Amino acid sequence: MKLTELTDFLDEYLSIAVIEDKSLNGLQVEGHPEVHKVALATDACLETFLKAASLRADFLLTHHGIFWGTQFAIKGIHAERIKTLISNGISLYAVHLPLDLHPEIGNNVELIKLLGFEVAEPFGIYHGVAIGYTGRRKRPVSYSSILNKLQKELGVKPKGYQFGTDRIKTIAVISGGGASMIEQVTGKEIDLFLTGESDHVSYHLAKELQVNIVYSGHYATETLGIRSLGRVIEEKFGLETVFIDVPTGM
Structure with a gap:
């Protein structure tokens, strides 16, 4: 084509x-x-x-x-x-950001679905636009089960800090370098905030907000959207696609 x-x-x-x-x-x-x-x-x-x-x-x-x-x-x-x-x-x-925030195949909605949550609503305002999403489920899952799921599916060991409940029903997700946006959970019923890169300041914010925070790697949290986009291209145009995996461990 x-x-x-x-x-x-x-x-x-x-x-x-x-x-x-x-x-x-x-x-x-x-x-x-x-x-x-x-x-x-x-x-x-x-x-x-x-x-x-x-x-x-x-x-x-x-x-x-x-x-x-x-x-x-x-x-x-x-x-x-x-x-x-x-x-x-x-x-x-x-x-970049248009893939993070995409409502169908974006990094954030794909992470939410990967963890078995339903995509709820946009979250995380950046330059007037929400770049992340929240997710909900009717029955809670344990904090440790989320870490185990991330490690199994993304192939990296996430770093988490349990500052909130062990029974997780609501999550907020901003892939990559979204740690600084954790303060936007204020006033919202969010049990766990998931992002990619760790950030020193976000540790204290999460602790004081009493919300669990999980860092699962900038690279690892930003592979799902691009893979999904490849499937869209295959289905619409019949083109051969291949994902090139060059993990950074970061």
Whole structure:
């Protein structure tokens, strides 16, 4: 299919202009005008680009791109990255916050469903837009069972602090680096806050708010949305997709 057809679909489906974002969301590097194979990854980095080339992908879709709103010279590692993409005819498309907040296949709704909760309502206001979600279930589950589920499904050992109830019925989820937004649980009936990266300040906020907090890794919490987006592309266009796993352990 034509590159422009795929990017037009993604721009609309992901509503890439819906929120102010440091990421340059959308097509960042233009490659071959025809797309036959789509690679997906969490991070745009040289290792990912080389693997995409070895898989003969001509379109790479990532959550974290290479352009983040600041100017830089195309030299050194930046030149090597872009050279690798262009020389292999690979287009790079990035989608950051619009993928986190997507109501159908976003990182946060996928984490909520993974844990066996029903998606309830948007949560976590950033530049006037909610980027996370809350989840609820009728019957509570134990705090430890949530940690065990995360470790089993995401392949990382989460770090948690139990400052609240052991019987979890409501959760708030902001993937990646959302720890600083824990204060937004104030006044809400939230039993557990789940995010990716740990943050020193959020420890004390969680303790004083008496809410459980779990850090399950920036990378690990941001693989689900991009995988789901790959399935959407497969079903709609019949394109072959492949996920490139380059875990950071962070």
